[in-house]
Amino acid sequence: NAGVMQNPRHxxxxxxxxxxxxxxxxxxxxxxxxxxxxxxxxxxxxxxxQKENIIDESGMxxxxxxxxxxxxxxxxxxxxxxxxxxxxxxxCASSPVRLSEQYxxxxxRLTVT
Amino acid sequence: AQSVTQLDSQVPVFEEAPVELRCNYSSSVSVxxxxxxxxxxxxxxxxxxxxxxxxxxxxxxxxxxxxNKSQTSFHLRKPxxxxxxxxxxxxxxxxxxxxxxxxxxxxKGTKLTVNP
Numbered sequence: 625n626a627g628v629m630q631n632p633r634h635x636x637x638x639x640x641x642x643x644x645x646x647x648x649x650x651x652x653x654x655x656x657x658x659x660x661x662x663x664x665x666x667x668x669x670x671x672x673x674q675k676e677n678i679i680d681e682s683g684m685x686x687x688x689x690x691x692x693x694x695x696x697x698x699x700x701x702x703x704x705x706x707x708x709x710x711x712x713x714x715x716c717a718s719s720p721v722r723l724s725e726q727y728x729x730x731x732x733r734l735t736v737t
Numbered sequence: 738a739q740s741v742t743q744l745d746s747q748v749p750v751f752e753e754a755p756v757e758l759r760c761n762y763s764s765s766v767s768v769x770x771x772x773x774x775x776x777x778x779x780x781x782x783x784x785x786x787x788x789x790x791x792x793x794x795x796x797x798x799x800x801x802x803x804x805n806k807s808q809t810s811f812h813l814r815k816p817x818x819x820x821x822x823x824x825x826x827x828x829x830x831x832x833x834x835x836x837x838x839x840x841x842x843x844x845k846g847t848k849l850t851v852n853p
Contacts (some may be wrong), residue, residue: 630782666846672838682840723833725786
């Protein structure tokens with residue numbers, strides 16, 4: 625059973641470009657979570673999705689960030705008009721049901737130049 | 738809202754010595770508790786979890802943690818560390834009330850360095 629997959633592993637974008645981060649949850653998992661790890665900080669929750677629904681987006685910045693988890697295909701975290709402060713590691717996690725442990729992917733490291 | 742405090746940002750120890758990484762949490766509701774380990778440039782791996790039952794929880798790689806509700810603590814211990822345990826360790830909590838958010842709230846992490 626393959627683990628949580630994220631791609632790309634490394635992404636370089638210039639200021640003002642768009643970044644699209646992909647997450648394929650483990651097989652059978654319908655709950656997806658996105659977290660961001662900034663330098664010298666811990667991981668911060670961004671958004672929690674189930675298939676076709678955003679359940680909790682309390683950690684998402686109000687502008688430029690969006691997330692989706694369509695019926696078919698991976699979950700996408702989209703950052704429009706990136707700025708240097710968006711440089712971070714973005715981790716996706718998945719779980720099979722509510723209130724169960726979350727399994728993390730290897731992360732996407734975004735660098736904005 | 739929940740919060741997690743990891744009291745030590747860095748812990749250096751010698752190989753084969755015991756180690757304790759401290760974690761305190763604050764929450765007005767019932768929570769699940771977790772410890773994750775992160776090796777350089779990798780994702781997080783679950784070490785152990787407390788959901789209910791026995792307050793002493795055993796995890797992978799010889800780690801264990803004890804849940805202390807009165808002190809709101811969940812300290813991680815290992816009786817004898819190896820060089821390969823060098824990594825960053827994160828304590829996390831999750832609200833388990835009906836209708837609560839599924840999100841994990843993490844501490845800022847403790848960097849464990851095991852020296853020969």
